[in-house]
Each structure stands twice: as structure tokens, then as C-alpha cells.
Amino acid sequence: MFAIDEKPIAQNVASTREKSYLAALLFLILAAQPAWADKTYYLDESTDFSGNGCENADLNDVTSSLQSSLNANGWTGQRWTNSNAWPQDYFESTMAGLSGVDNLYGDNFLLTVYAGHGNRALVQFGFMRNGRCTVNLETQARLGLQGGNKAVYAMYVTSCTLNLDSLSRNFNHEVRQQFGYHNSPSVKDDQPRDFFEETNSKTNARAWIDEMEDRPGWFTGDNSPIALTHGLDSSHCDWVRDTAKLRGDSLLFTPPEPWGWFCWIMYDHGASGC
Amino acid sequence: MKNLSLAAVLASSMSLGTIDARAQEPSKSDIPQRVATFEMSWKERDRSAISDLARSAAESLTGRELRAAAPIVEPLKNIQARRMQVAIPDAPSLEMTYLPDYDELRIVDTELASARAPERDLAQGDAMKIAHSAFDALAQRKLIDPAQYDWQKADVGFTWVGGASRAAKASERKRVEYRITLRRAINGIELANAGLRIAVHASGRVSGLRLGGVTVASKQAGQTEEPTGRGRWLEPKQSIDALRGRFERDIVAAQKGKANVAWSRIMYVMPEKERSSLVEPLYVVSYSLQTPTPEGETAVSRRKTIGFSLVDAKAPPVDLTPPTHEPAPDRTKKPEQ
Numbered sequence: 097m098f099a100i101d102e103k104p105i106a107q108n109v110a111s112t113r114e115k116s117y118l119a120a121l122l123f124l125i126l127a128a129q130p131a132w133a134d135k136t137y138y139l140d141e142s143t144d145f146s147g148n149g150c151e152n153a154d155l156n157d158v159t160s161s162l163q164s165s166l167n168a169n170g171w172t173g174q175r176w177t178n179s180n181a182w183p184q185d186y187f188e189s190t191m192a193g194l195s196g197v198d199n200l201y202g203d204n205f206l207l208t209v210y211a212g213h214g215n216r217a218l219v220q221f222g223f224m225r226n227g228r229c230t231v232n233l234e235t236q237a238r239l240g241l242q243g244g245n246k247a248v249y250a251m252y253v254t255s256c257t258l259n260l261d262s263l264s265r266n267f268n269h270e271v272r273q274q275f276g277y278h279n280s281p282s283v284k285d286d287q288p289r290d291f292f293e294e295t296n297s298k299t300n301a302r303a304w305i306d307e308m309e310d311r312p313g314w315f316t317g318d319n320s321p322i323a324l325t326h327g328l329d330s331s332h333c334d335w336v337r338d339t340a341k342l343r344g345d346s347l348l349f350t351p352p353e354p355w356g357w358f359c360w361i362m363y364d365h366g367a368s369g370c
Numbered sequence: 371m372k373n374l375s376l377a378a379v380l381a382s383s384m385s386l387g388t389i390d391a392r393a394q395e396p397s398k399s400d401i402p403q404r405v406a407t408f409e410m411s412w413k414e415r416d417r418s419a420i421s422d423l424a425r426s427a428a429e430s431l432t433g434r435e436l437r438a439a440a441p442i443v444e445p446l447k448n449i450q451a452r453r454m455q456v457a458i459p460d461a462p463s464l465e466m467t468y469l470p471d472y473d474e475l476r477i478v479d480t481e482l483a484s485a486r487a488p489e490r491d492l493a494q495g496d497a498m499k500i501a502h503s504a505f506d507a508l509a510q511r512k513l514i515d516p517a518q519y520d521w522q523k524a525d526v527g528f529t530w531v532g533g534a535s536r537a538a539k540a541s542e543r544k545r546v547e548y549r550i551t552l553r554r555a556i557n558g559i560e561l562a563n564a565g566l567r568i569a570v571h572a573s574g575r576v577s578g579l580r581l582g583g584v585t586v587a588s589k590q591a592g593q594t595e596e597p598t599g600r601g602r603w604l605e606p607k608q609s610i611d612a613l614r615g616r617f618e619r620d621i622v623a624a625q626k627g628k629a630n631v632a633w634s635r636i637m638y639v640m641p642e643k644e645r646s647s648l649v650e651p652l653y654v655v656s657y658s659l660q661t662p663t664p665e666g667e668t669a670v671s672r673r674k675t676i677g678f679s680l681v682d683a684k685a686p687p688v689d690l691t692p693p694t695h696e697p698a699p700d701r702t703k704k705p706e707q
Contacts, residue, residue, distance in 0.1 A: 143697045151626050152661045153671040156691075160698035165450055177697065180704035197707045213661075213669045220669035229663045255658060255670035260532075264539040280632070280658035282673035284642075285694045286451065293449040302483065305529075306476075311691065313412075313472040313640070315553050315565035315583065317525050318632070318656060318673055333533060338484070359533030360541065361486070363549060365525070368632035369658035369670050 135348060136246075137166050137173035138205035140181040142212035142222030148179070149224030152213050158253055159211050161289040166207075169292075169343055173205050183221050183228040186210065187236050189243030194236060195226055196243070203237075203244025206348060207251070209288070214254025216370065217265035233257070233266055240270035240350070248272050248350060249300070249342065253288060255280035256370035258322045260362065267358070271326065272336055272351045275304045278320035278362055280369025284311045296343040301325060305363045322362035326355035333359040400636055401606050401680060408556065408638070409587035409599040410563075411646035414470045417443045417454075423475055423513065424456040424466050430507035431477060431576045436460045443468070472563075474582030479575070486531045486546050488572035494526065497548035501568040504576045505552070513581065514566065518554050525551040529569070546572050556586060556595050559651050561638040562690075584640045600648050606680035613653040613678050620687055621676060627659035632673065639677060639690045652677030652688065 139159045145152040163175045176185075186203075187196025202208050213220040217233045231237055239247040250271055252258065258266060258276030266274060275291075287307055294303035301323035308321035325340075327333030337359055340347040415423065421441040429436050439459040446453040446467075456466035456475075463481040468474070502521070509516040527550075532543035553565035564583025571577035588595045597603070614634075622629045634655040641647050655678075659671040679685035 150663065150669075152669055153625065153627075153659050153674060155672060156693035157695065157697035160695075161450065168450075169448075175700070176704050177700055180700050182704075184707075200707065213671050215668055215670045218667060218669070220663060220667075224664065227664065230665050230667050230669065232667070253672075255672055260541070263541065267536060267539070280630070280670050280673045282656070282675060282691055284691070290451045293451055296449070302478075306478070309549075312469065313474070313563050313583065313642075315551055315567065315580070316562050316633075316656070317527055317549075317551050317567075318675075320527075330533065354536075356536050357533060358536065358541075359531070361529070361531045363527060364530055365527040365549075366632070369630045369660075369673070 134206055135169075135171040135345075136205040137163070137171050137207040137209065138185075138201055139163055139173070139175040139209045139211070140185050140202065140221075141175070141177045141210070142181050142220070144178045145213070145222045148222055150220060150222050150229035152220060152222075155212065156283075156285050158283050158285055158288050159209060161286045162209070162292055165289045165292055171207075173207075174201070176201075179223045181212075181221055181223070182225045183231045184225060186219070186231040186233070186239075188238040188241075191236065196236070198237065198239070199243030203239050203241075203247045205246055207249045207342065208239065208247045209251040209253065211253035211288070214252060214257040216256050216259045216262040219252060219254050219257060234268060238268060246350075248348070249340075250274045251288070252276040253281075253283055258324055259367065259370045260322065260360075261367075263324065263358075263360070266324065270351065270353045270355060272340055272347060273300055273326070274324045275300070276322060276324070277308070278322050278364065278370070279367045281308065281319040281321070282311050282314075283308070283319075287312070292343055295341045298341070299338055300340045300342055301337045301361050305361060309363045309365070317365040320362060320365050320367065322360055324358060324360045326351065327357050327359065328352055328355060329357050330359070333357040337361070401608070401610055402558070404603050404605050405559065405651050405680060406557065406595075406597045406601055406603050407648050407650040408597045408601045409646065410584045410638075410640050410649045411587075412471065412640075413473050413585045415468070415473065420454060420456060420468050420475075424468070425458060426511040426513055427475055427477060427508065427579060427581060428458050428461050428464055428466070430504060430511055430513065431464070431479070431579055432461060433507070434460070469582075472582060473585070474580060477579040479571075479577045482571045482573065482575060482577035485571065485573065487544065488546060490572065491545055492548070492570065492572045492574055494548065496574070497570040498524075498526075498550065500570045500574060500576060501548070501550045504568050504579070505566070508566070508581070518556075519552045519565075520555050520558070521552070523553070523555070523560060527551065547577055549578075554583065554586075556588070556638060559636055559638060561586070562654070563638075563640040604650065604681050608653070608678070608680050608683060610653070612683065613680070616678050616683075616687070617655050617676070621655075625659055625661075627661035627671070629657045630660055630670075632656045632658070636680070637677075639675075642690070642692060643694060651680060653680060654690065
């Protein structure tokens with residue numbers, strides 16, 4: 097994969113000659129970027145955790161309205177739930193012994209979302225498949241890399257997956273941003289949709305923390321949402337965080353690799369449950 | 371990240387946390403001898419009322435008169451959530467959104483929100499004083515009744531930013547905001563669905579506000595808020611120990627996991643699917659479950675919030691965060707690989 101310096105291209109254009117050169121370079125680079133302007137999504141969701149081999153509390157559906165909004169905004173993709181949502185969707189397909197199919201599902205779309213239960217760098221599915229209920233995102237998943245290699249944004253509507261004290265366990269991916277929670281969150285049905293819709297005008301990072309801090313209509317401060325951004329260096333990371341907008345069609349293409357810096361922003365209402 | 375102070379780096383080795391009044395269990399004295407049910411409803415303001423609310427709130431935050439031009443109130447287009455956008459020409463840095471479903475105004479000072487590398491940290495006591503000044507300004511403009519809030523029960527959260535090189539793994543971090551939440555209280559019992567949250571930037575300026583919530587049908591009689599309409603007084607018959615026992619017996623024992631209680635308190639909570647309702651205070655527990663997985667991991671559930679009647683020991687627990695629609699099933703079976 098090419099490593100490109102996106103910000104200098106945006107900021108340092110001084111002359112027509114340089115513009116022509118940079119335009120040609122940008123074209124060549126972007127032609128090699130398979131996910132350029134490809135507004136695709138993959139949603140896996142578990143709501144039924146009773147009697148399927150992966151016990152936990154049953155959940156509300158938080159991705160069907162998100163899918164509806166994505167579709168209405170020109171995105172295309174797939175949504176699978178319960179017995180059709182598999183840990184293997186996120187297992188790295190090139191790793192031995194996992195029977196992973198992330199090349200077809202979890203890492204084959206620009207925006208990838210898992211909604212269910214979780215823990216630090218972990219997601220839990222509701223139906224056991226091949227003896228598995230969970231995906232360890234540190235050791236068993238490689239989003240934006242290897243098989244699939246198309247994920248650019250990852251959202252975990254799960255408890256603790258992006259807990260700050262173990263954030264580095266989510267570093268084995270090559271994506272622009274990851275959205276999750278530092279604690280065990282209370283999430284109403286349409287909140288992921290509302291987050292996506294807010295990214296028309298707000299940055300992803302700002303929309304995520306603003307929309308997820310509380311259930312709508314509640315003032316209990318139940319959630320600690322965190323937006324984790326990756327960039328080439330400190331200034332590039334800040335620029336990505338302050339530029340990327342899912343619905344606003346900003347930075348909907350593969351990031352330059354490898355990332356060398358991470359930056360995050362979080363509303364902190366405690367780490368309850370983690 | 372650039373511009374992080376040494377103090378901030380040292381602070382990164384300290385754990386984050388909120389002032390944890392939230393996690394405190396109620397004591398026996400927290401159940402009053404009598405409590406009232408109240409009619410509650412979600413009111414929706416018209417554009418004129420939204421405009422007045424937004425301008426007064428903006429003046430409270432900025433300390434400036436913003437009367438030169440009328441606020442512009444427009445619905446956000448092409449979204450499924452109902453939202454109104456408010457713009458005040460004299461305060462262009464304020465991003466203002468009104469949520470009609472919850473009668474709630476949200477304000478973010480975008481200029482301060484983008485200032486994520488403040489030169490200094492702000493002491494919590496100073497942040498509380500600044501928030502209190504904003505609170506007083508809101509009260510002066512009649513946007514809140516200060517008697518309905520108890521600063522002793524304020525929750526304090528934070529906005530943190532952090533980052534580092536990939537090799538460093540551990541983050542440097544910096545606190546850029548305090549987020550101070552006050553819930554409306556009725557005769558000393560908090561209401562989950564109304565209140566305010568004041569954000570205080572590390573620079574010492576107010577950087578955001580959430581204000582609004584459900585409307586309570588009541589009248590003031592001396593120090594007591596009396597119910598009107600269908601509201602009435604009740605005498606709680608459950609002890610706090612009995613209520614804790616019900617949670618253990620009815621909820622925890624029925625699950626295979628271990629419960630981790632985030633907070634519990636006597637509280638009014640508006641039913642999520644109702645626009646108006648007669649609401650009685652409940653013993654409310656917000657918790658998650660920790661469950662072992664076949665792989666030897668522990669999975670943590672998303673948060674659940676449940677309520678128990680203070681009056682009727684036989685009343686079933688109330689799911690206070692229920693689904694608002696049935697899960698949408700798949701139309702086809704996923705292809706086997």
C-alpha cells in the first residue's frame with residue numbers, strides 16, 4: 097500500500113506546476129486505493145444471547161435504523177444478525193486455525209460495525225459458531241490489512257472494547273478511526289443512526305462523543321464514548337480527527353500506511369463495568 | 371501530541387475517574403416516608419419559543435447581550451432524527467441544536483471545542499465555581515428554577531484528549547473540559563430525564579450546555595412540590611435492604627453472570643415509550659453483567675437499567691431502557707462459506 101502525506105497535498109499547493117504534479121501523483125495513488133469513494137458498510141449485530149451457546153443479556157436492535165439511513169444516503173452494504181452474525185466475520189482470513197472470513201465480510205467494506213456485547217479489545221456474538229463466541233481484536237483480527245483490507249472505519253457498539261487502559265490492544269488494524277466505549281454503555285435503538293446523520297456537518301469524532309454520552313432524554317451520564325484516530329504523525333492524526341466525516345463524504349478512502357500516531361477524544365463518565 | 375505539559379504526562383499515570391457519588395448506594399434514610407407520583411410529559415416548543423430559549427441560554431453562556439439579530443431556527447434536513455438547528459448571528463461560534471422529542475437544547479462553543487491543547491489545567495473547584503456562575507445566569511433569565519437542583523448531587527465528568535506514537539503505546543492525556551451534570555430534583559428525589567450539563571473548558575470559559583427535559587405537573591407549597599392533576603401521595607413500604615434483595619433475587623440470580631452496579635438510587639424515570647405518563651419514584655439500578663464465555667474470556671453486557679416499586683413488593687421490575695422497536699430480522703440466510 098502507498099504511504100501518502102494527505103495534509104501537505106491539501107495545504108502546501110503553491111504553484112500551477114506543483115498543482116499539476118500533485119494532481120497526477122494523487123490520481124496514481126488513488127487509483128491504487130480500492131476503497132476510494134466506495135461508500136460501503138458491513139453491519140453485524142447480536143441481540144439474542146439466550147440458549148445459543150453464548151449466554152448473556154438479550155439486547156435491543158441498534159443497527160436497523162442505521163442501515164436505513166446509510167441506504168438513504170447512497171451507501172450500500174450488508175447487515176446480518178444473530179445466527180447470521182459470526183465471529184468468523186471478523187477473524188483474519190489469512191490466520192491459520194480460525195476459519196476467518198473477514199475477507200468477505202468484516203474487512204471487506206469501508207465502514208464495519210459490530211453491535212452486541214464485549215470487553216477490552218473483545219466482541220461477543222450471540223450464536224456460537226465452530227465453538228466460538230468471541231473475537232479477540234488484538235490477536236484474531238486485522239482490519240484494513242491482509243484478507244479483505246477494505247475497512248477504513250470500525251464501530252463497536254459494545255462494552256469496554258475501547259477501554260482506555262487497554263487501548264493499545266486495538267492497534268493491530270490499519271484504519272482511520274475506531275469508535276467505541278471506555279465503559280459499559282446504555283444505547284438506545286437509533287443512536288448509531290443519529291451519530292451517522294450528525295456526521296454530515298460534524299466530524300466523526302465530535303459526533304460520536306456528542307451523540308453517545310447519554311441515552312437521548314436522559315441526564316444520567318451513563319456512557320464514556322471514545323473516538324480513536326490513527327495518522328502518520330501527530331499533526332496528521334489531528335487533521336484526520338478534525339476532517340473525517342462519514343456522511344459528509346470526507347476521507348472515505350483507504351488511509352496511508354502504516355499509521356504511526358494515535359489520538360483520541362473521550363467524554364469520561366467513569367469506566368463502570370470494565 | 372504536541373503542547374502537552376509535563377504535568378499532563380505525569381497525570382497520565384493516574385487513573386481517570388468521576389466524583390463517584392453515582393456509585394453510592396442509597397441508605398435507609400434515602401427512602402422518604404412519603405413520595406408523590408407526578409404527571410410528566412414531553413413538551414415541544416414552537417419556533418418562537420425555541421428562539422427565545424436559545425438566545426437566553428447563549429447570553430447566559432457568553433455573558434453578552436445577543437439582541438441585534440433574531441436567532442434563525444430551521445429543521446435539519448434529510449435526517450430521520452428530528453432536530454432543529456439554531457443560529458445566532460452575533461454568536462457564530464455557538465453550535466446550537468434543539469431536540470423536539472426531548473425539549474432539549476444543546477450548545478457547543480466550537481471555538482473552544484477545537485482548542486484541545488490548553489496551556490493550563492483548571493482545578494475542579496474553580497470549574498465548579500464557573501459552572502455555578504453559569505447556573506446562576508440561567509436562573510436569572512428564568513431558564514431554570516435553582517430551587518429544583520441540588521449541587522451536592524452534581525456529577526462531574528470530563529473531556530480528555532490524548533495520543534502518542536504507535537511505539538509508545540501508552541497515551542499522553544490532557545483534560546480539556548469538566549462536564550458537570552445536575553438533574554432536576556423533586557422533593558429531594560432526582561429525575562433522570564430533566565436537567566442540565568455545563569461544560570467548562572480548561573481555559574476557564576463555559577464551552578457547552580445541555581438543558582431541558584421532561585415537564586412535571588406540580589405546584590409549590592412552601593418547601594414541598596405538590597403533584598397536580600392525577601398525581602398523588604404514596605407511602606413507601608419497602609426498605610432499601612428489601613429492594614436490594616429483590617435486585618439480587620429477581621435480576622442477578624436469573625442471569626448466569628455477575629452484576630456490576632454502576633449506580634443505584636431512588637429516582638423518577640419517564641417511561642421511554644410514552645410522551646406523557648404518571649410517574650412514581652422507583653429504586654433504580656443501572657448495571658452490567660459479566661459473563662464467562664466458552665473461550666475462557668469474560669464478556670461484559672451493555673448497560674441495563676431496571677426499577678423496583680417502593681410501594682408494592684409484588685410489582686414486577688420495570689425495564690427502564692426497553693427496546694423501542696422489535697429487532698429487524700434478516701430476510702435471507704447468509705451464504706455458508
